[in-house]
Amino acid sequence: MLEKYLNSRLQEKEILLMTHIVLGYPSFEDSFKIIEAMVAAGVDLMELQIPFSEPIADGPVILQANQKALADGATVQKCLDFSRKIAQTFDIPFLFMTYYNILFKYGVERFAAAMAADGIKGAIVPDLPPEEGGEYLAAMQKHDLAPIFIFSPTTPDERMQYLSSFGQGFIYCVARKGVTGVDTDFSRQLGEYLGRCRRATKLPLALGFGVKEKADVDFLKGKADIAVIGSQTIRLVDNEGVGAVGAFINSLR
Amino acid sequence: MQNRGYYDQYGGAFLPEVLIATVEELVATFEKAKQDPSFWKEYADIMSEYSCRPTPVTFAENLSNYFGGGRIFVKREDLNHTGAHKANNVMGQGLLVKRMGKTRVIAETGAGQHGMATATMAAKFGFKCTIYMGEVDVQRQRPNVFWMERLGAEVVPVKEGTRILKDAINEALRDWVTNMDNTHYVLGTACGPHPFPEMVSYFQSIIGQEARRQMLEREKKLPDRIYACVGGGSNALGIFKAFLDDPVELVGVEAAGRGLESGEHAVRLASPDASVGVAQGYKTYFLQDDDGQMKETHSVAAGLDYVGVSPILAQFKDSGRVRFEAATDQEVVDALSLTIQKEGLIPALESAHAFAQAFKEAPKLSKTEIILINQSGRGDKDIFTVADAFNDPTWQEFIKKKAEEYNA
Ligand SMILES: Cc1ncc(COP(=O)(O)O)c(C=O)c1O
Numbered sequence: 001m002l003e004k005y006l007n008s009r010l011q012e013k014e015i016l017l018m019t020h021i022v023l024g025y026p027s028f029e030d031s032f033k034i035i036e037a038m039v040a041a042g043v044d045l046m047e048l049q050i051p052f053s054e055p056i057a058d059g060p061v062i063l064q065a066n067q068k069a070l071a072d073g074a075t076v077q078k079c080l081d082f083s084r085k086i087a088q089t090f091d092i093p094f095l096f097m098t099y100y101n102i103l104f105k106y107g108v109e110r111f112a113a114a115m116a117a118d119g120i121k122g123a124i125v126p127d128l129p130p131e132e133g134g135e136y137l138a139a140m141q142k143h144d145l146a147p148i149f150i151f152s153p154t155t156p157d158e159r160m161q162y163l164s165s166f167g168q169g170f171i172y173c174v175a176r177k178g179v180t181g182v183d184t185d186f187s188r189q190l191g192e193y194l195g196r197c198r199r200a201t202k203l204p205l206a207l208g209f210g211v212k213e214k215a216d217v218d219f220l221k222g223k224a225d226i227a228v229i230g231s232q233t234i235r236l237v238d239n240e241g242v243g244a245v246g247a248f249i250n251s252l253r
Numbered sequence: 254m255q256n257r258g259y260y261d262q263y264g265g266a267f268l269p270e271v272l273i274a275t276v277e278e279l280v281a282t283f284e285k286a287k288q289d290p291s292f293w294k295e296y297a298d299i300m301s302e303y304s305c306r307p308t309p310v311t312f313a314e315n316l317s318n319y320f321g322g323g324r325i326f327v328k329r330e331d332l333n334h335t336g337a338h339k340a341n342n343v344m345g346q347g348l349l350v351k352r353m354g355k356t357r358v359i360a361e362t363g364a365g366q367h368g369m370a371t372a373t374m375a376a377k378f379g380f381k382c383t384i385y386m387g388e389v390d391v392q393r394q395r396p397n398v399f400w401m402e403r404l405g406a407e408v409v410p411v412k413e414g415t416r417i418l419k420d421a422i423n424e425a426l427r428d429w430v431t432n433m434d435n436t437h438y439v440l441g442t443a444c445g446p447h448p449f450p451e452m453v454s455y456f457q458s459i460i461g462q463e464a465r466r467q468m469l470e471r472e473k474k475l476p477d478r479i480y481a482c483v484g485g486g487s488n489a490l491g492i493f494k495a496f497l498d499d500p501v502e503l504v505g506v507e508a509a510g511r512g513l514e515s516g517e518h519a520v521r522l523a524s525p526d527a528s529v530g531v532a533q534g535y536k537t538y539f540l541q542d543d544d545g546q547m548k549e550t551h552s553v554a555a556g557l558d559y560v561g562v563s564p565i566l567a568q569f570k571d572s573g574r575v576r577f578e579a580a581t582d583q584e585v586v587d588a589l590s591l592t593i594q595k596e597g598l599i600p601a602l603e604s605a606h607a608f609a610q611a612f613k614e615a616p617k618l619s620k621t622e623i624i625l626i627n628q629s630g631r632g633d634k635d636i637f638t639v640a641d642a643f644n645d646p647t648w649q650e651f652i653k654k655k656a657e658e659y660n661a
Contacts, residue, residue, distance in 0.1 A: 174271060
């Protein structure tokens with residue numbers, strides 16, 4: 001179970017790292033190399049984003065990675081096949097991140113079955129609130145997969161508890177309003193928000209959006225359990241190439 | 254949110270968590286306004302004073318004689334201030350923005366009509382305004398960009414994706430998830446997450462309410478068939494809603510672009526090319542591939558060039574209450590030309606789709622039968638697109654000279 005794995009890791013580390021990549025960006029070969037470097041650098045879990053043509057919750061960096069991957073021929077089936085290989089090769093939990101239409105068109109139950117068969121542990125679907133997710137929740141439960149739900153600073157306490165009642169594994173707290181890939185102010189306010197998240201759920205807390213350097217990760221120690229690195233690795237790969245990934249991850253902790 | 258805006262399996266509110274609270278506030282504000290008897294009156298009054306409502310119904314006598322079949326009437330939404338039905342929705346939402354105490358509005362636009370209407374409303378009500386418009390549409394509809402900017406709006410050309418209407422919606426949503434505290438997203442059609450499909454068609458229903466009364470007054474009977482073009486579906490739902498319980502055939506006309514076989518079209522309901530999916534916050538028929546990736550669409554009319562369609566119309570397709578047809582770019586240009594010559598009316602390219610389909614069917618109706626066409630907007634503002642569609646040589650000559658003047 002994902003939650004158990006995270007809690008046991010948290011016995012050894014003050015804060016865990018979750019990284020994110022867009023499958024097929026810049027290419028599937030590079031995706032493999034990036035994952036390899038991340039795992040070697042001690043990343044604790046990873047989000048694999050299946051590209052979608054309308055990623056409304058993503059900012060320019062991840063949006064363009066989605067578009068480029070699709071233009072270069074990434075398909076859902078290629079992503080699933082690739083992920084099976086990844087999960088067999090590397091010994092950390094992998095999650096899918098994608099938009100609901102990808103699951104819906106594939107068939108929600110069929111998608112969950114494929115995830116389970118491929119060794120993927122859970123999913124983050126940012127445009128699927130639990131109110132719309134009946135079929136998804138049932139399929140995830142049936143296949144013993146973790147549906148990860150999201151808290152945001154605009155989420156009232158009561159709704160946090162409601163979301164937590166459907167979530168498994170951990171809660172993904174977005175640091176601020178807005179889309180991915182924009183700077184976040186790591187301030188007292190963020191600390192207060194994380195305190196509010198903590199009180200609303202027993203699940204471990206991941207914090208994402210705008211985490212990009214050691215100072216950010218240090219700030220989160222004691223406030224969140226998992227720091228999520230998203231757009232920053234894509235920027236790094238764009239600017240410095242796949243070879244720079246390992247050293248960057250090592251610099252974070 | 255109790256009512257999640259479902260129309261059978263279509264609709265819903267597939268939203269990122271960060272927007273849930275904002276959309277709930279909007280739902281609550283809209284529900285309260287609907288209950289408040291003074292609200293509709295306030296809305297109708299402002300539409301009357303500011304936007305020439307009620308818009309007339311015009312008897313198209315020459316066209317009727319030309320086809321020799323059913324008698325053709327035209328509901329004149331082109332006479333709204335800013336030149337299209339878009340004003341109805343925008344002014345209504347503007348009143349809600351005031352009630353919510355927000356100070357900034359954003360909108361997507363395809364043809365530029367909705368952007369124009371929103372920028373106008375923002376100027377009148379004193380809101381800040383940002384309009385997202387696909388780069389392709391900025392090229393197609395440059396005069397509207399000029400006016401939006403004169404009206405004080407910031408116009409952001411969207412360079413992502415297919416660079417048309419759907420991509421402008423995505424960018425507007427990205428702005429909204431960032432700035433919802435002071436910003437309302439004035440979605441321009443009956444699509445997107447609940448409450449937009451219901452809310453936009455609520456404001457647009459003023460079209461059909463008037464038309465029904467006007468037809469009964471003038472002809473002492475209801476029309477037999479009503480035609481409206483379908484982009485997202487707001488002008489169609491606007492005119493259809495008042496006739497849903499009447500024995501009136503309702504016809505929605507989509508953009509067949511370069512023809513259904515070409516694949517270059519925006520026909521979601523009148524062709525088997527679309528399938529049910531979830532994107533941009535709602536579930537409906539989308540033009541998408543087997544993986545659920547949205548396809549490129551094409552229409553000569555930017556306002557119909559969209560991958561999705563109102564969930565309310567998707568339900569009417571399944572139930573059969575509305576018949577869906579499609580008209581090609583060429584049929585539309587021909588219908589536009591004929592309408593200008595016979596009646597002196599200049600429909601927008603979007604609206605001309607409704608005319609094109611009505612013209613196909615008019616000869617088959619008897620002289621006692623009545624056709625009502627919704628002229629959703631006026632075409633004279635689209636002079637660049639229309640001139641291109643007509644391939645007008647003297648206009649091209651003029652543009653070349655004008656360019657030389659600027660170069661000099
Ligand atoms: C004049 C006109 N008619 C129709 C449309 C299509 O939108 P809808 O289907 O929402 O009426 C547009 C959209 O821009 C428009 O400008």
